[in-house]
Amino acid sequence: xxxxxxxxxxxxxxxxxxxxxxxxxxxxxxxxxxxxxxxxxxxxxxxxxxxxxxxxxxxxxxxxxxxxxxxxxxxxxxxxxxxxxxxxxxxxxxxxxxxxxxxxxxxxxxxxxxxxxxxxxxxxxxxxxxxxxxxxxxxxxxxxxxxxxxxxxxxxxxxxxxxxxxxxxxxxxxxxxxxxxxxxxxxxxxxxxxxxxxxxxxxxxxxxxxxxxxxxxxxxxxxxxxxxxxxxxxxxxxxxxxxxxxxxxxxxxxxxxxxxxxxxxxxxxxxxxxxxxxxxxxxxxxxxxxxxxxxxxxxxxxxxxxxxxxxxxxxxxxxxxxxxxxxxxxxxxxxxxxxxxxxxxxxxxxxxxxxxxxxxxxxxxxxxxxxxx
Amino acid sequence: xxxxxxxxxxxxxxxxxxxxxxxxxxxxxxxxxxxxxxxxxxxxxxxxxxxxxxxxxxxxxxxxxxxxxxxxxxxxxxxxxxxxxxxxxxxxxxxxxxxxxxxxxxxxxxxxxxxxxxxxxxxxxxxxxxxxxxxxxxxxxxxxxxxxxxxxxxxxxxxxxxxxxxxxxxxxxxxxxxxxxxxxxxxxxxxxxxxxxxxxxxxxxxxxxxxxxxxxxxxxxxxxxxxxxxxxxxxxxxxxxxxxxxxxxxxxxxxxxxxxxxxxxxxxxxxxxxxxxxxxxxxxxxxxxxxxxxxxx
Numbered sequence: 001x002x003x004x005x006x007x008x009x010x011x012x013x014x015x016x017x018x019x020x021x022x023x024x025x026x027x028x029x030x031x032x033x034x035x036x037x038x039x040x041x042x043x044x045x046x047x048x049x050x051x052x053x054x055x056x057x058x059x060x061x062x063x064x065x066x067x068x069x070x071x072x073x074x075x076x077x078x079x080x081x082x083x084x085x086x087x088x089x090x091x092x093x094x095x096x097x098x099x100x101x102x103x104x105x106x107x108x109x110x111x112x113x114x115x116x117x118x119x120x121x122x123x124x125x126x127x128x129x130x131x132x133x134x135x136x137x138x139x140x141x142x143x144x145x146x147x148x149x150x151x152x153x154x155x156x157x158x159x160x161x162x163x164x165x166x167x168x169x170x171x172x173x174x175x176x177x178x179x180x181x182x183x184x185x186x187x188x189x190x191x192x193x194x195x196x197x198x199x200x201x202x203x204x205x206x207x208x209x210x211x212x213x214x215x216x217x218x219x220x221x222x223x224x225x226x227x228x229x230x231x232x233x234x235x236x237x238x239x240x241x242x243x244x245x246x247x248x249x250x251x252x253x254x255x256x257x258x259x260x261x262x263x264x265x266x267x268x269x270x271x272x273x274x275x276x277x278x279x280x281x282x283x284x285x286x287x288x289x290x291x292x293x294x295x296x297x298x299x300x301x302x303x304x305x306x307x308x309x310x311x312x313x314x315x316x317x318x319x320x321x322x323x324x325x326x327x328x329x330x331x332x333x334x335x336x337x338x339x340x341x342x343x344x345x346x347x348x349x350x351x352x353x354x355x356x357x358x359x360x361x362x363x364x365x366x367x368x369x370x371x372x373x
Numbered sequence: 374x375x376x377x378x379x380x381x382x383x384x385x386x387x388x389x390x391x392x393x394x395x396x397x398x399x400x401x402x403x404x405x406x407x408x409x410x411x412x413x414x415x416x417x418x419x420x421x422x423x424x425x426x427x428x429x430x431x432x433x434x435x436x437x438x439x440x441x442x443x444x445x446x447x448x449x450x451x452x453x454x455x456x457x458x459x460x461x462x463x464x465x466x467x468x469x470x471x472x473x474x475x476x477x478x479x480x481x482x483x484x485x486x487x488x489x490x491x492x493x494x495x496x497x498x499x500x501x502x503x504x505x506x507x508x509x510x511x512x513x514x515x516x517x518x519x520x521x522x523x524x525x526x527x528x529x530x531x532x533x534x535x536x537x538x539x540x541x542x543x544x545x546x547x548x549x550x551x552x553x554x555x556x557x558x559x560x561x562x563x564x565x566x567x568x569x570x571x572x573x574x575x576x577x578x579x580x581x582x583x584x585x586x587x588x589x590x591x592x593x594x595x596x597x598x599x600x601x602x603x604x605x606x607x608x609x610x611x612x613x614x615x616x617x618x619x620x621x622x623x624x625x626x627x628x629x630x631x632x633x634x635x636x637x638x639x640x641x642x643x644x645x646x647x648x649x650x651x652x653x654x655x656x657x658x659x660x661x662x663x664x665x666x667x668x669x670x
Binding site for chain 1: 448449471472473474475476477478479480482483484498511512513526527528529530531532533534554556557581583584586587591608610611612613614615618619620622624625650651652653
């Protein structure tokens with residue numbers, strides 16, 4: 001879960017990390033009122049899930065509340081990097097003397113947390129790291145012990161002692177929120193010498209949300225991008241919407257990706273896919289139901305490899321769905337694994353001829369959808 | 374020989390009283406795996422399919438020494454269960470569950486490394502050595518036969534598809550390891566490549582890779598520098614995956630060009646590793662790698 005900036009700053013504030021005074025506004029009038037309360041000049045920042053809003057011209061400044069109202073009118077409802085702006089964070093504009101970078105993230109190759117610090121903040125840090133790697137400090141940290149004195153001393157040498165304290169706080173947030181990434185870019189020094197987190201990123205591991213009810217509450221404020229994907233997620237399934245006309249119901253992520261590849265080679269175009277991993281007869285019924293909500297494809301391809309589950313049960317689930325709620329388009333079922341023959345018998349009784357080879361199933365589905373386009 | 378497991382490997386099953394665990398205990402026993410004990414705190418059964426059940430891993434290995442543990446425990450309970458096994462001195466742990474929190478996985482990896490233990494997974498169907506009749510996990514053993522090819526994969530069902538084709542083509546396997554589909558896994562492709570390189574029985578290595586992460590690129594580097602000199606053949610899933618979407622495996626996400634199919638294909642090409650365009654092509658490439666005629670084994 002990617003918290004929005006204002007939510008991440010909420011968390012930062014709880015941990016004693018300094019952030020600019022700010023308010024959320026979802027109308028131009030509210031933005032003007034917020035600017036008046038906070039004191040001008042202010043900055044108006046769209047609250048989005050995508051990155052790069054600054055480069056896209058999405059961050060505006062206002063000298064007066066009336067300017068803030070005008071700026072907000074421009075930003076609200078605009079589309080930035082494919083996402084509609086619904087909320088703005090109106091914040092005091094800081095008097096910045098220096099922009100730095102501070103983050104704690106996971107290095108999947110090292111399989112450890114890594115603290116990252118640089119004096120070159122306010123810009124694309126990956127670009128800085130590519131061009132001038134010596135300007136970016138990266139230290140892998142023990143997940144069991146947290147940052148050592150040496151780790152923090154190295155950060156202090158880069159960002160100063162208060163910068164090291166900020167990193168220590170970010171690490172506490174990282175550890176206590178099960179974060180994938182917590183990032184401040186820029187971490188600024190103001191005219192008065194204080195350190196302030198002007199931006200905030202906090203991405204939390206979805207698989208750890210069960211122990212963070214406080215963070216789950218933030219999810220309700222984040223608009224759902226794809227309701228079907230959201231429902232799939234509730235089942236621990238994966239749904240991805242694509243552009244074509246063949247719906248795919250499959251088990252196993254690697255195999256599903258291979259099916260997409262094979263289908264493209266065969267001239268077919270996947271409409272979407274639903275990867276359900278291991279399911280039973282009721283599960284496959286619900287999976288069909290979920291796919292049906294994505295609109296009507298021109299064919300449905302079902303691929304089942306029954307390792308933990310049984311073909312006969314799955315065949316019962318499929319035939320029950322097709323009987324009760326005929327999808328109105330051809331359904332191609334490829335099925336192998338436990339109790340395969342029993343499964344085939346059940347499918348045949350319902351008028352579905354099972355297919356044993358994946359390539360054959362894909363060919364049949366592409367033909368059923370109107371052939372290679 | 375093979376890697377990670379052998380004929381005498383003694384296995385415990387953590388969470389043995391769960392229905393999937395109990396079922397697969399029976400399946401593993403039937404295949405020939407030496408399942409010596411099960412663990413389930415406060416269980417009201419004394420044994421499952423003839424395997425004695427203990428309260429703790431320490432109690433289990435105290436009476437029935439074991440080399441490996443398979444953890445059929447929920448993702449939320451994985452860290453505690455894995456630490457219990459590692460603290461009891463178990464040298465290989467296999468974590469089947471998907472959705473283990475990343476911080477827990479990192480803690481397990483770090484503790485395992487301090488204990489000198491090997492971790493396979495999470496999010497893995499396990500591993501199998503057909504010659505040693507040892508399987509730890511739920512891979513369907515019908516598709517596997519003994520032979521000279523080592524297989525490592527990030528995927529479950531895709532691997533069964535691919536190994537089934539190798540087997541049908543008469544090409545058997547030393548050890549097949551599902552390393553797991555998560556972004557971070559305990560035993561990585563490069564580590565597996567080194568293990569297969571050192572295994573006298575393995576004559577060629579197959580990697581079933583996918584988009585995301587950098588394991589495939591690191592394997593290619595090992596091949597280029599000849600650290601791995603045995604022939605390597607690969608298949609890659611996700612050529613048509615949309616950028617920025619998590620493709621069902623937490624590890625399979627392409628963001629900002631990193632982990633892209635192009636990067637992996639380029640690395641394999643530079644290392645002269647043949648890549649099968651479709652699964653059906655893999656047996657042909659493997660046979661060629663083994664120096665066999667294309668006509669048959």
